Amino acid sequence: MSKKLMLIDGNSIAYRAFFALPLLNNEKGIHTNAVYGFTTMLQKMLQDEKPTHILVAFDAGKTTFRHKTYGEYKGGRQKTPPELSEQFPYIRELLDAYSIPRYELENYEADDIIGTLSLQAEKDGYEVTVVSGDKDLTQLSSKTTTVNITRKGITDIEEYTPEHVMEKWEITPEQIIDMKGLMGDSSDNIPGVPGVGEKTAIKLLKQFETIEKLMESLDEVSGKKLKEKLEENKDQAFMSKELATILREAPVEISLDELTFNGPQDDKLREIFRELGFNSLLEKMGENPESEVEKNLQEIKFDIINEITEEHLATENTLYVEVFEENYHVGEIIGFGLHNEKGTFFFSPEVAQNSPIFAEWAKDENQRKSVYDAKRCIVTLRRLGLDLKGIEFDLLIASYILNPSESADDFASIAKRHGASVIQSDEAFYGKGAKRKIPETAMVAEYLSRKALTISELEKSCIEDLKENNQHELFSELELPLALILAEMEFTGVKVDIKRLKGMKEEIASRLEEIEKKIYKLAGENFNINSPKQLGVILFEKLELPVVKKTKTGYSTSADVLEKLQSKHEIIEYILHYRQLGKLQSTYIEGLLKVIHKDSNKVHTRFNQALTQTGRLSSIDPNLQNIPIRLEEGRKIRQAFVPSKEDWVIFAADYSQIELRVLAHIAKDEKLLHAFKENLDIHTKTAMDVFHVEEKDVTSNMRRQAKAVNFGIVYGISDYGLSQNLGITRKEAGEFINRYFDSYPGVKEYMEEIVQEAKQKGYVTTLLQRRRYIPEITSRNFNIRSFAERTAMNTPIQGSAADIIKKAMIDMAEELVKEGIQAKLLLQVHDELIFEAPKDEIETLKKLVPKVMENALSLDVPLKVDFSYGPTWYDAK
DNA sequence: GCACTCACGC
DNA sequence: GACGTACGTGAGTGCG
Numbered sequence: 001m002s003k004k005l006m007l008i009d010g011n012s013i014a015y016r017a018f019f020a021l022p023l024l025n026n027e028k029g030i031h032t033n034a035v036y037g038f039t040t041m042l043q044k045m046l047q048d049e050k051p052t053h054i055l056v057a058f059d060a061g062k063t064t065f066r067h068k069t070y071g072e073y074k075g076g077r078q079k080t081p082p083e084l085s086e087q088f089p090y091i092r093e094l095l096d097a098y099s100i101p102r103y104e105l106e107n108y109e110a111d112d113i114i115g116t117l118s119l120q121a122e123k124d125g126y127e128v129t130v131v132s133g134d135k136d137l138t139q140l141s142s143k144t145t146t147v148n149i150t151r152k153g154i155t156d157i158e159e160y161t162p163e164h165v166m167e168k169w170e171i172t173p174e175q176i177i178d179m180k181g182l183m184g185d186s187s188d189n190i191p192g193v194p195g196v197g198e199k200t201a202i203k204l205l206k207q208f209e210t211i212e213k214l215m216e217s218l219d220e221v222s223g224k225k226l227k228e229k230l231e232e233n234k235d236q237a238f239m240s241k242e243l244a245t246i247l248r249e250a251p252v253e254i255s256l257d258e259l260t261f262n263g264p265q266d267d268k269l270r271e272i273f274r275e276l277g278f279n280s281l282l283e284k285m286g287e288n289p290e291s292e293v294e295k296n297l298q299e300i301k302f303d304i305i306n307e308i309t310e311e312h313l314a315t316e317n318t319l320y321v322e323v324f325e326e327n328y329h330v331g332e333i334i335g336f337g338l339h340n341e342k343g344t345f346f347f348s349p350e351v352a353q354n355s356p357i358f359a360e361w362a363k364d365e366n367q368r369k370s371v372y373d374a375k376r377c378i379v380t381l382r383r384l385g386l387d388l389k390g391i392e393f394d395l396l397i398a399s400y401i402l403n404p405s406e407s408a409d410d411f412a413s414i415a416k417r418h419g420a421s422v423i424q425s426d427e428a429f430y431g432k433g434a435k436r437k438i439p440e441t442a443m444v445a446e447y448l449s450r451k452a453l454t455i456s457e458l459e460k461s462c463i464e465d466l467k468e469n470n471q472h473e474l475f476s477e478l479e480l481p482l483a484l485i486l487a488e489m490e491f492t493g494v495k496v497d498i499k500r501l502k503g504m505k506e507e508i509a510s511r512l513e514e515i516e517k518k519i520y521k522l523a524g525e526n527f528n529i530n531s532p533k534q535l536g537v538i539l540f541e542k543l544e545l546p547v548v549k550k551t552k553t554g555y556s557t558s559a560d561v562l563e564k565l566q567s568k569h570e571i572i573e574y575i576l577h578y579r580q581l582g583k584l585q586s587t588y589i590e591g592l593l594k595v596i597h598k599d600s601n602k603v604h605t606r607f608n609q610a611l612t613q614t615g616r617l618s619s620i621d622p623n624l625q626n627i628p629i630r631l632e633e634g635r636k637i638r639q640a641f642v643p644s645k646e647d648w649v650i651f652a653a654d655y656s657q658i659e660l661r662v663l664a665h666i667a668k669d670e671k672l673l674h675a676f677k678e679n680l681d682i683h684t685k686t687a688m689d690v691f692h693v694e695e696k697d698v699t700s701n702m703r704r705q706a707k708a709v710n711f712g713i714v715y716g717i718s719d720y721g722l723s724q725n726l727g728i729t730r731k732e733a734g735e736f737i738n739r740y741f742d743s744y745p746g747v748k749e750y751m752e753e754i755v756q757e758a759k760q761k762g763y764v765t766t767l768l769q770r771r772r773y774i775p776e777i778t779s780r781n782f783n784i785r786s787f788a789e790r791t792a793m794n795t796p797i798q799g800s801a802a803d804i805i806k807k808a809m810i811d812m813a814e815e816l817v818k819e820g821i822q823a824k825l826l827l828q829v830h831d832e833l834i835f836e837a838p839k840d841e842i843e844t845l846k847k848l849v850p851k852v853m854e855n856a857l858s859l860d861v862p863l864k865v866d867f868s869y870g871p872t873w874y875d876a877k
Numbered sequence: 878g879c880a881c882t883c884a885c886g887c
Numbered sequence: 888g889a890c891g892t893a894c895g896t897g898a899g900t901g902c903g
Contacts, residue, residue, distance in 0.1 A: 626886035
């Protein structure tokens with residue numbers, strides 16, 4: 001068998017892993033991202049390359065022989081972050097567990113060890129693979145040595161053979177050092193020749209081959225300036241080349257024979273993985289963390305009951321309701337776990353349904369219930385004809401409020417996070433994929449009892465945590481009451497005009513067919529228009545249209561790209577139209593038809609109340625928060641949403657500029673406050689301020705740009721995002737933003753303060769004390785940190801707006817009852833509420849709805865609500 | 878089953 | 888020099 005040596009640049013890979021992955025923590029608070037990244041990279045390389053010999057080289061001390069040549073070598077480098085330093089001992093342990101030799105050498109860098117051993121190995125007939133994150137190493141590539149450089153992330157690598165080096169830079173591996181000598185390397189502080197970059201260096205090397213030959217024939221260099229620079233920096237160029245040259249004869253005292261790889265010591269490896277909490281890697285090794293859970297389950301006492309009596313009910317209870325499918329509107333109801341001072345009980349839906357005692361207890365406000373996912377419980381009991389009242393604690397919502405980023409909708413992981421006794425995950429209990437099934441009743445009874453017990457186990461500490469965070473009011477006065485309202489909305493559902501939808505389907509199908517034919521004709525062949533891959537080949541290869549943008553996997557064919565190509569080929573407009581109609585057809589018409597309940601012709605969405613990081617709701621199955629409105633063709637979909645009763649209407653009310661009003665309020669910006677108090681057109685006002693013109697001189701283009709800037713402020717987009725939005729350069733977008741801040745100094749000040757606050761506290765809050773933790777705000781990675789800063793600026797704005805409309809929903813529900821109105825709230829779409837109501841209530845709603853919404857919370861600016869109504873959602877515009 | 882691209886809303 | 892950029896949901900393709 002041929003011999004294959006793998007040489008890994010340990011420091012480089014550790015750095016790469018550290019910066020590529022977010023700062024993961026294990027249970028003990030040790031950072032593990034670099035170790036984790038290192039491990040996955042190592043596993044991938046071992047699997048792909050199957051080396052017979054292996055070594056990981058590390059840099060030794062701070063100084064090397066190169067510092068003698070040039071004292072400033074690697075100068076100006078930031079010192080290794082402590083979060084990374086602390087991980088190196090684990091990396092060493094990891095390598096020991098793998099039985100992979102590691103080596104470092106005083107005065108030399110890892111590069112030199114690798115260079116030396118690779119040369120020896122080549123002579124001995126080895127095939128060599130070098131692994132690093134540093135492109136300098138590509139100088140080692142040869143007929144028998146391949147250099148693998150990590151691209152982005154950690155497992156994505158680029159293989160450098162001499163051919164690939166040639167392809168990429170048009171020079172040989174040997175010339176890499178000449179290239180570095182000329183262009184320098186800022187990361188190693190190698191000076192090179194000032195004014196010479198990659199392009200020039202390559203051009204020169206193609207002509208002269210090496211720095212030596214170049215310097216001998218300087219006369220032949222074209223360009224006076226360049227010639228001078230080279231002349232002046234001759235010595236520096238030679239020195240730079242020397243610095244960039246990897247030594248191939250370092251005094252390495254380890255022989256190739258010692259590098260034989262015999263595979264990992266599984267026991268040791270497991271131990272490390274366990275210590276670091278690498279569950280996914282443990283699982284790969286055939287260790288199932290769930291089986292650990294099962295071993296550690298505490299024994300519990302519970303009873304399966306076939307009749308509910310007073311003996312089973314108390315005033316303080318936890319009730320757990322299980323539905324087999326995610327969609328609790330239709331899924332099989334598995335049963336109930338109940339825990340109170342009298343014991344822990346399991347009963348089936350039939351038992352619950354046939355028990356007048358249970359029905360009474362359920363609807364009694366004074367019988368206190370703690371649950372997990374109140375909305376699910378209420379809807380599920382409703383399906384059994386039961387009312388559920390008196391819910392005073394919801395573990396899911398509490399967990400979400402305490403930290404929205406960690407609220408995966410999984411009972412076991414939430415329980416674990418809050419320190420409960422171990423419990424199996426749903427996936428472990430029910431199985432996943434095709435194997436998912438309901439186990440025998442005794443098992444189910446135990447599992448649901450356990451869940452009920454867990455809720456009661458955690459309730460007290462969660463409430464304490466909420467109080468400590470000053471979030472208890474948010475929990476009990478906002479989110480919990482809201483859950484009841486959302487349950488009501490979901491259960492009510494929205495009526496759909498199926499005939500209308502089917503009519504649209506027919507019409508769009510025939511139009512799609514026509515467009516499809518046209519596209520095939522223009523393309524000269526049939527292909528799958530819905531496949532970006534196939535479409536890319538047609539547009540950019542067959543029709544030779546210019547490539548505007550690429551994605552990871554090929555040509556981008558997104559709408560903004562196609563729009564730029566519109567003038568170049570007739571086919572583009574047809575493709576855009578095909579896309580538009582195709583989206584309507586598949587997502588909105590066919591998608592909606594699929595989820596209509598046959599008995600009632602209604603759709604019952606589910607609002608996820610514990611998901612978004614900002615406090616907004618989301619809507620699924622179907623998503624009724626993204627029904628088309630911008631383009632008329634799509635907007636017509638709304639004609640299919642109708643009131644559930646004859647002679648009723650759809651009534652829609654939306655907040656005008658709620659986010660910007662919130663911004664004015666929390667930033668206390670004089671100008672912005674004034675604008676809203678005077679009820680000015682905010683985009684026009686922004687244009688006047690940013691462009692320094694009078695109202696009459698604001699062009700539609702200025703207003704459009706101002707609107708985009710406002711949009712950017714509200715959504716926290718970057719200069720890049722704004723530039724994409726407006727089709728301008730990033731620099732121009734940045735200038736726009738600066739001019740905005742000049743015009744609204746209060747806003748600027750707020751933005752700066754909130755970033756500081758986030759840095760100091762680790763989180764930001766909304767008007768009603770909702771929190772978002774932003775640990776990335778201290779990241780050393782510019783991009784990650786910038787993103788975190790925009791999050792800090794944006795979340796209080798968007799989140800407070802979410803608070804306000806949630807409060808309005810609660811107030812509204814109360815008012816509807818108080819006024820004895822039949823109107824029903826159906827949907828919430830972030831800044832609007834949609835009702836259905838009898839015609840004769842319209843006049844009342846026209847007054848009541850805006851009044852309630854506008855007074856939901858009192859700000860330093862008025863809130864403004866617009867409304868409209870009509871026979872369908874479409875007409876409520 | 879999963880990643881990727883694309884597209885819809887706020 | 889990094890490297891990917893408001894928040895969501897859903898459909899389709901194409902890989903394994």
